[in-house]
Amino acid sequence: MRVRVDPGVCVGAGLCVLRVPGMFDQDDTDGTVVLLRADPDPGEEDAVLKTVTSCPSGALQLDR
Ligand code: SF4
Structure with missing residues (x-):
């Protein structure tokens, strides 16, 4: 499982950062998503799936 993000369509709601803070962050200026890590740890996969x-x-x- 690998995660891809498209900051161009992100509305900056921050849900992903709240749910999986080790993988997602928000840009300091406009709040759009920043991908910190594309590969979830095994323990993060359920949370990533729900977040996506x-x-x-x-x-x-998601790419599987
Ligand atoms: S990518 Fe994250 S911050 Fe952007 S809209 Fe989706 S949940 Fe919200």
């Missing part, structure tokens, strides 16, 4: 499916803008995608 609940992102309100569709800015997160």
Whole structure:
């Protein structure tokens, strides 16, 4: 599982940062998503899956 992000469509809601803070951050200036790490640890996979499916803008995608 690998995560891709598209900051161009992110609305900066911050849900991903709250759910998986080790993988996502927000840009200091506009709040859009910053991917810190593309590969979830095994213990993070469920949270990543839920986060990707609940992102309100569709800015997160998974490659499996
Ligand atoms: S949950 Fe989606 S819209 Fe919200 S900050 Fe993360 S990528 Fe952007």
